[in-house]
Amino acid sequence: MLLERSRLPAHQPVLAFEAEYGGLQLFESDLDREPASLCVGPYACLSATTWTGHERDLVPVIFTHDDLIFSLDAEGRGWKGSRDPARAMAANY
Secondary structure, three states: OHHHHOOOOOOHHHHHHHHHHOOOEEOOOOOOOOOOOEEEOHHHHHHHOOOOOOOOOOEEEEEEOOOEEEEEOOOOOEEEEEOOHHHHOOOOO
């Protein structure tokens, strides 16, 4: 399982999110298929890029084209962050 290989927990809320929304990828146009503008679900997120993780047990469920990351914790609470250090200061971690 991709979550295990990425050393991320397979929390029930994460699995439920994947079942409901997982696999969605939106692109800017039909001509430009790389990279996706929006990846939804842990599988799509972890397949799209190398995930280096975070100090919490947060699992990424949405990546946006402008480096925003939306994650879920074990309780199903959503968290917003950024891979850009300048934007991370404003993140909800």
